[in-house]
Amino acid sequence: MRKSGILQQWKRALAMLAVCALLAQLSPAAPLAAQGNGAGAVTAKAIGFDDYTSADAGTALTRLGHGGGLDASRYGVTSAVYRGGEGKSVHVRASEDKSYVRLKMRDVFASAQWPDGVDWAPGDTFHVSVWVRVSAGSVASDGHFFLSAMYNSETAFINNQAWYTYPADDAGWSQVALTFTVPEDATALPGIALQQKGSEVGAELITSYYVDDLHIVKDGAAGPELLAGGTASRYRFDSDGSALPSRAEAAGGLERSGVTVADEDYASAGSSLAIVESPGSGAQVRFLRPFDGLVGYLDSQYELRVQAKLPDGAAGVGELRPFLQYEEDSYQYGEPVAVSAGGWSELTLRTTLSSTPIAVGVEQTDGTAAWLLDELTLRPVETGGISAAMTYADAAGSVAALTGEVDGLSGTAVLTDWPSALEGRAVRLVLEHYDAAHRLQATVRSPSAVLCGPAAPLALTAAWSALMPEPGDRIVAYVREDDAAGPRFWQPVGGLNAAYGEAGATITLDRATVAQQVYGFGATANDPANGLMNLANPVTRSEVMDILFGADGAALSILRMEINPFAPGDPAYDAVQATAYPVEGQPYDWSTDAHQRWFADEALKRDADLQLYALPWSPPSWMKTDGTAVGGTLDEAYDEAFIDYLVDWTRHYREVNGFDIRWLSLQNEPTNPSPYASSAYTNERLSELSELLADAVHGSDLSGDVLVGAPEASQLNRTWNHLAGMTSSSIAKLDYIPTHFYGLQPTQLDTYDLRSYDKPLMMTEVSADGAAPNDPTMTDGLRWAGQIADALEHGYGAYLYWWLVSPRGGSLNGQSLIQIKSDGSYTVNKRLYTLGQYSRFLRPGDRIIDAASTDEELIVTASVDPQSGKAALVVINSADEEIIADIGGLTDGPLAVYRTSDSESISPATGAAASGGQTTYRFRARSVTTLREM
Known part of the structure; x- marks a missing residue:
């Protein structure tokens, strides 16, 4: 997916989005003063094009340049249209037969040619924005644009279209922004380029548009006004000049012309958004880049709420569902909600954000021809503490310390930390929480766990959910099955319920149930291989290849x-x-x-x-x-x-x-x-x-x-x-x-x-989002190990990551298994080693066999070599605690054990031996372990 060339080396770190908001609208009447971070250093600049003339466009030495399908005759400055009270803009006139054009703005970064540009150095982060307006004479009246920073030459670009692509139309000025980090080996930054997002073959293109007010500021410097850095977004349709706001679009077969404003029907005041010509199921209204300007949302729980109904007088009911969109066809949906003309209904979707959605919106799931939307809000789920740390005690003394919080919006209680055992006692969490409807939302550790309450004990067998007798602001641990005294219930101050005990797990291999052939595991060489080949140190080259393909390495x-x-x-x-x-x-x-x-x-x-x-x-x-x-x-x-x-x-x-x-x-x-x-x-x-x-x-x-x-x-x-x-x-x-x-x-x-x-x-390519910072830890390794296990369970015979090695000195994102730094050193990510827990021991020609675990924290995969009959078992323990499991279905004899954990990398671990087809093994917390019959 995120492929070849220098572009992908410089995907900006996702963490910057949680620290710095995107640029907000700026008044062109107040030019930006250059700021210094040292003697004479310029850290911010505004370019309004007001002093530009026709002589500023066309050649390599001018302030404006062109690329793609654009030539010098098709752009220049104009005073006919501009943003603000007076001035000029740049008018771009593209040909209909050109799939893309670039407008280059060179007088931006400091260089010998442009000494008044913004001072820069490798590692600096910049925020850039420009304003675009589609001309009334354009073939297409709306589309999308993105910015790039030119890198070392005018034909190499740093951009991130997945994160920084913005809509523009002929209704008014729209802002396009980019945040990027200067690569380590940058020798020149020739400027900023604006480009229309590539369209599908045959689609209409924007052929005429205006560009104004380019702003750039170094991260942390004074300059353009940043958004306040709030935590919530709200969309209302009471004062929009057009039916769809500039950062919204119709999709899923719905045309923009099929969306208007309903002045007489609204959820609170003003007007609502009316979909009047829906094609039916799949039609969408999408609100783009909803997290621009928000801070601190990653790893936080957010809730999307939308008011919806059918127009007054409409018969029957319709069905709509909210969604978060992460990539072009990657969605997370809320439950469908029936809506009618009788009143406004609320659509809700709650999730914990591990990455940034590119859009939120509403999708139709039936054939209704018309529907209304209003009051779309996106906000963090508020929590309030319901208890300080507390302990559970029985006749033998203190057992555990528990801490919890209750969600102020839903009343759902969650533990804020794992229970901690006291004085040598054992406590293990079974249920993380259950909601206000008394329905359990977490997995039971043991198929025979007994859950209890003050009203009556409730037996539960191998269930994913169960109706609980307790109110929804309680948290349950679990009780030991063989406790002779029977289940006990504890209700301390604050409403946390807990019991104590210890449970084991059972893993079973079924050699008679044979599935697909193993083809192998690996990744892609591609252009970064050139950087490794040209490393000056042959020892480093050899070490990297040994780690990737050696029998004592990952053995891809x-x-x-x-x-x-x-x-x-x-x-x-x-x-x-x-x-x-x-x-x-x-x-x-x-x-x-x-x-x-x-x-x-x-x-x-x-x-x-x-x-x-x-x-x-x-x-x-x-x-x-x-x-x-x-x-x-x-x-x-x-x-x-x-x-x-x-x-x-x-x-x-x-x-x-x-x-x-x-x-x-x-x-x-x-x-x-x-x-x-x-x-x-x-x-x-x-x-x-x-x-x-x-x-x-x-x-x-x-x-x-x-x-x-x-x-x-x-x-x-x-x-x-x-x-x-x-x-x-x-x-x-x-x-x-x-x-x-x-x-x-x-x-x-x-x-x-x-x-x-x-x-x-065959699964032949995947990686972490290139916009996110690299996570070299076991947390990331466990993530990919889980996906490998899931793929093998669903019949895939091969699993390949994206790059084997990163471009030398490239951005520290998660697209490669090994990071090659600009100084020639390297870092091995844990995801390579968790991949190696499969690749080294599940070899081409092996067959996947059935394996099952009674503990949902233990994810298991097994294979057998048809020639030798020897099996290999891979066990993922993503829990923060050790789990002991009985393993059945083995052949008698010794077992070699290798493990990757926070402190190990496909390292030999304590071995085991099977007798009577059985053994017992202790699986370390946050680990991937492979047991191989010898």
Whole structure:
């Protein structure tokens, strides 16, 4: 997904969003004074374009420049339209046949040419904003824009379109903003670029727009007014000049023209938002970037509330549901609510935010033609303490200390910390809380736990929820099943209920229930391999490869490679990924791709059985409709040439380079518009091209050795939708189905269960959000281990992370397994080691077998080697406490044990031995442990 080129090295750290708000609206009448953080240093600047003339645009030495499909004749300053009382703006006139254009603003950062620019240094963080207004003469009246910082040259960009893309229209001025951190190896910042967000093929583009009031301020310096940094957002529709606010849009088939304002029907005062021409189920109203300006919301519980109804006089009922949107097709939904004309109903959605949603909104789930919205609020869930620390005591003395809080909005009580045992006694939490409806919301540790209350004890067997006799402001621990005195109930001051005890767990392997084959685990080489190859210290290069592929390291078993698309004459950061077929009709140039070939050779030195996976991000540019490797699509006239190239490339890499290219995929993320190498395909084209590729491979000497896959979309639901739109004949010819897991939600593996296609499944790319700071700890390692286990449980035979190593000196985000720093040193993230707990012991050719645990805190996966009959068991314990488990279904004999925890990295642990098919093992808190039969 987040692919190739320098762009992805510099995704801004998510933590900055929780510290610094985005830029608010500024009055152009009050120019920004330069601020100093040292002698003569300029830390903030405002550019209103009022002193610009036509001579300021067009050449490399002027204050305004152009890129993409823009040329010097299509932009300049104008006094006809501007923001504020007087002045000028920049008028951009784009051609309808250009998929993107860039306006470059150079007089921004200090340089020899622009000595009055803002002072900067590597590591500095800046906040930038500019204002955009679509001209009435534009082909499209609205669209989206984003900002980039030009980095080292005017053809390399730092941006984050997923986080900083903003709507603009012809109704008024809209703000576009960017926060970014200067990379460690930056030698120049040539300026700021404004670009329209890439549109789908055939969509109307904004062809005329105005730009005004560019502001930039160094983080922490005086400058543009920042938003107050509040914690809540509210949308009302009482005084908007248009039906939809500037940061709102219609989606899901709903047209903007189908939304208006209802002046006579509102929830509180003024007016409401009226959807009058809904296409039915799936129609959405989305409010973009709802967390801009808010602070401290990550890891906090937030609640979305919306008032909704049907118009007066409407018959029947409709159904609507609120949502949070994280990526383009990644949603978290609230419960659907029936609405009618009889009065306003409230839609609610509550969640703890681990990442920042890009939108909130309401989606229709029925066929109602019209509905109303009002009073959308997004606010933190307020909590109030209901008790200080307290202890539970019985005849034997004190047992535990408990602390809790009650949610002031819902009355739900939660423990603020785990119970802590006192004086050698044992207490283990079973139920974290239950809500005001007396329904348990947490998992029971033991299938025979007994829960009790003052009214009557309640027995519970293997349940996910149960009706409780106590009020909703109580918290329950659990009682020991074998307590001869029977269950006891404790009710101290503040209403916390607790009991005491200790419970075990049972893990069972079922060798008779055999599932899919294991294909392997790994990640992608891609352009960052070039940085590793060129490290001056050969010892570091060797150490990194040993950790990734060595038998004593993670022992990754699949290496994913790109079939490069760029031309040798492209900018250096792209030319590294030059295609072997740069000119039509000319011989292949097999000297390209030195970095990936070196990387594969080094990996094979450590594992001669390493398997390779290959795919293009784009055909060579001369085969594309837009003549570039970025965007566009394959020209149908070159279908056969492209397929022949893929087959020839695969054959050469197998026969000449000695690489076991086992999997060949048609295209990386075929519908993910991106500013890096990419190619968009409709489902019809995916069907045609996948059949051509399958026929070519299956009809060649590669048949049986190379497997063909598609469609490999960025998200599971997108892959599902592609397959639903492809022909049955094309799917039948596929050897496997690949997909990525970006934005994966907990229920999607069940909702979009690809096992229904009866094909081998491979998860071939995923990573943490590139905008978030890297988490090298066990917390992150446990996150990915859980997803690996979930994928294996749902039939996937392979799991591949995104980058193996980061771009050298790149931003410290979570996109790679190992971080390569600018000084040549490196950091290994725990996610590599938790991945290695699977890769090193679940080897290609093994078969997944059934494994189950009675303790929901223990997530288990097992495999067996068909040749030796030996099994491997991977156990995740994400709890903050040790858990002892009995393990059954083993063969008698010794067990080798390896563990990754806060202090261990695939380290040998205390071994065990099975007798009578059983053993007992103590699983360390916050760990991933693999037990292997010897």
